[in-house]
Amino acid sequence: MSDNTFISYEPATGEELWRGEATDVDAAVAAARGAWPAWAGQSLTKRIELVRRFANQVRKRADEFAELIARETGKPLWEARTEVDAVINKVEISVNAYAERTGKKKLDSALQGTAAVRHKPHGVMVVLGPYNFPAHLPNGHIVPALIAGNTIVFKPSEKTPAVGVFLVDCFHQAGIPEDAIQIVIGGVEEGKAMVSHPGVDGVLFTGSVQAGIAINRTLATNPGKIVALEMGGNNPIVAIDTPLLEDAAVLIAQSAFTTAGQRCTAARRLVVLESMYEPLMEDLLKLTKRLIVDEPFAEPSPYFGPVIDNDTADKLMQSYVHLIGLGGKPIQHLRRPDETKPFLTPSIIDTTEIEDRPDVELFGPILQVIRVKDFDAAIAEANNTRFGLSASLVGGRPQDYDRFWANVRAGIINWNRPTNGASSAAPFGGIGLSGNHRPAAYYAADYCAYPVASTEMKQPRATISIGLIEK
Numbered sequence: 001m002s003d004n005t006f007i008s009y010e011p012a013t014g015e016e017l018w019r020g021e022a023t024d025v026d027a028a029v030a031a032a033r034g035a036w037p038a039w040a041g042q043s044l045t046k047r048i049e050l051v052r053r054f055a056n057q058v059r060k061r062a063d064e065f066a067e068l069i070a071r072e073t074g075k076p077l078w079e080a081r082t083e084v085d086a087v088i089n090k091v092e093i094s095v096n097a098y099a100e101r102t103g104k105k106k107l108d109s110a111l112q113g114t115a116a117v118r119h120k121p122h123g124v125m126v127v128l129g130p131y132n133f134p135a136h137l138p139n140g141h142i143v144p145a146l147i148a149g150n151t152i153v154f155k156p157s158e159k160t161p162a163v164g165v166f167l168v169d170c171f172h173q174a175g176i177p178e179d180a181i182q183i184v185i186g187g188v189e190e191g192k193a194m195v196s197h198p199g200v201d202g203v204l205f206t207g208s209v210q211a212g213i214a215i216n217r218t219l220a221t222n223p224g225k226i227v228a229l230e231m232g233g234n235n236p237i238v239a240i241d242t243p244l245l246e247d248a249a250v251l252i253a254q255s256a257f258t259t260a261g262q263r264c265t266a267a268r269r270l271v272v273l274e275s276m277y278e279p280l281m282e283d284l285l286k287l288t289k290r291l292i293v294d295e296p297f298a299e300p301s302p303y304f305g306p307v308i309d310n311d312t313a314d315k316l317m318q319s320y321v322h323l324i325g326l327g328g329k330p331i332q333h334l335r336r337p338d339e340t341k342p343f344l345t346p347s348i349i350d351t352t353e354i355e356d357r358p359d360v361e362l363f364g365p366i367l368q369v370i371r372v373k374d375f376d377a378a379i380a381e382a383n384n385t386r387f388g389l390s391a392s393l394v395g396g397r398p399q400d401y402d403r404f405w406a407n408v409r410a411g412i413i414n415w416n417r418p419t420n421g422a423s424s425a426a427p428f429g430g431i432g433l434s435g436n437h438r439p440a441a442y443y444a445a446d447y448c449a450y451p452v453a454s455t456e457m458k459q460p461r462a463t464i465s466i467g468l469i470e471k
């Protein structure tokens with residue numbers, strides 16, 4: 001086996017799922033460049049027709065696709081099906097977003113002729129995908145970018161190449177030219193080569209803050225390349241006065257543990273008033289103990305499956321033990337029932353007494369609890385992070401939510417709803433270390449095209465009325 005071989009293993013079983021050779025990045029970029037004039041040159045109507053055909057391809061192959069996502073990520077089959085639905089729904093949402101946010105606009109002009117704003121595609125866009133939503137999240141860049149007239153060089157995560165290959169095959173089966181959407185199999189080295197490639201006009205990235213910063217650094221001397229960075233979070237869920245403790249506990253568990261905590265919007269920190277701590281913890285613990293962790297196809301269906309691989313499980317375990325070392329008090333331990341597999345059980349740890357709590361994203365089923373004396377302290381604690389992706393308030397009155405909304409720094413702010421499960425029909429992105437102010441989802445249209453202002457007349461009929469010597 002050569003060094004250039006990439007293999008993906010099913011997290012739940014450890015079995016090999018897929019293998020393939022690394023792609024030549026230069027060749028992929030050259031092909032996408034070559035395809036660009038024809039793709040950008042055809043009508044918007046035609047491009048929309050083709051992405052709608054793509055949605056139909058995914059519909060036709062939905063069962064097969066969901067099964068593959070479940071196998072390669074370890075997420076439960078029911079959840080993999082929701083990912084396939086999100087891939088399909090992205091198409092109509094992006095068609096509407098293109099028209100609304102980047103369509104054409106005629107301007108009132110004092111001149112004869114017309115003045116207009118229209119949008120043009122950037123050219124060749126690199127899309128770099130994460131493993132936790134290996135289809136939905138790269139697709140959230142690819143579909144709007146194709147509609148706008150860009151061609152694509154897409155590298156799925158090295159942990160989920162099979163889903164990437166399947167996704168791209170659906171585009172090709174739909175009639176989108178092979179060169180217009182290229183797949184690159186590879187890891188960090190291929191990703192780096194794509195980012196710095198002179199034939200690339202933009203980089204649309206979803207992944208960790210460490211990789212996002214590295215990409216930003218690489219592009220610092222190249223301001224002409226558009227770069228959208230969708231990164232992680234250290235998201236707070238704040239619980240204040242509510243008699244509905246059982247419901248609050250459900251929202252908190254959903255926020256922290258869905259997808260084994262492998263969502264960028266997962267709640268990492270529960271900030272709770274001292275006065276509600278004990279009764280809320282009682283309900284949260286009861287519920288957490290009932291969550292089923294199992295293989296994606298198990299019956300009864302699990303709430304979540306394994307984390308992506310053993311290495312990730314090892315690191316999460318180490319981070320958890322580190323929190324205990326710093327003074328964290330376990331409420332429910334993080335456990336790994338089988339050391340040879342990456343299944344982790346949901347854990348809750350009280351880190352109130354840790355003075356310098358590490359402000360990092362622990363991308364797994366670990367919820368920290370921080371007790372506070374009042375709402376002011378809760379808001380300060382919610383903002384006690386360099387990230388700013390999502391935040392939820394549970395309980396409180398409308399005026400409390402108004403204050404929370406006004407004072408908490410995040411791109412997604414919810415009330416009596418989980419921190420995760422964001423809508424594709426809204427902008428999706430964060431501030432601070434969570435992003436670079438180029439939100440995705442509905443606002444992806446904005447970074448897929450640039451505005452061009454024009455004033456136009458059919459004939460060159462120009463006059464200068466002052467400052468001329470008479471004829």
Ligand SMILES: NC(=O)c1ccc[n+]([C@@H]2O[C@H](COP(=O)([O-])OP(=O)(O)OC[C@H]3O[C@@H](n4cnc5c(N)ncnc54)[C@H](O)[C@@H]3O)[C@@H](O)[C@H]2O)c1
Pocket residue numbers: 128129130131132133137155156157158186187188190191192195206207208209210211212214215230231232233263264265361363429434440
């Ligand atoms: N904000 C969002 O929309 C969002 C959504 C999903 C996941 N995430 C984040 O993604 C992370 C989990 O995904 P991951 O572990 O696959 O992320 P990752 O950063 O390790 O990898 C993401 C992609 O970038 C590539 N890559 C890594 N380093 C690179 C570099 N220096 N240059 C170019 N490419 C590089 C990888 O090969 C992969 O394709 C979490 O931090 C999570 O919060 C964010």
Ligand SMILES: O=CCC[C@H](NC(=O)CCC(=O)O)C(=O)O
Pocket residue numbers: 132133137140262263264265419420421422423424425428440441442
């Ligand atoms: O893991 C990170 C994102 C998960 C998900 N967010 C979205 O699906 C955003 C919508 C979109 O991009 O279309 C969530 O919030 O759970």
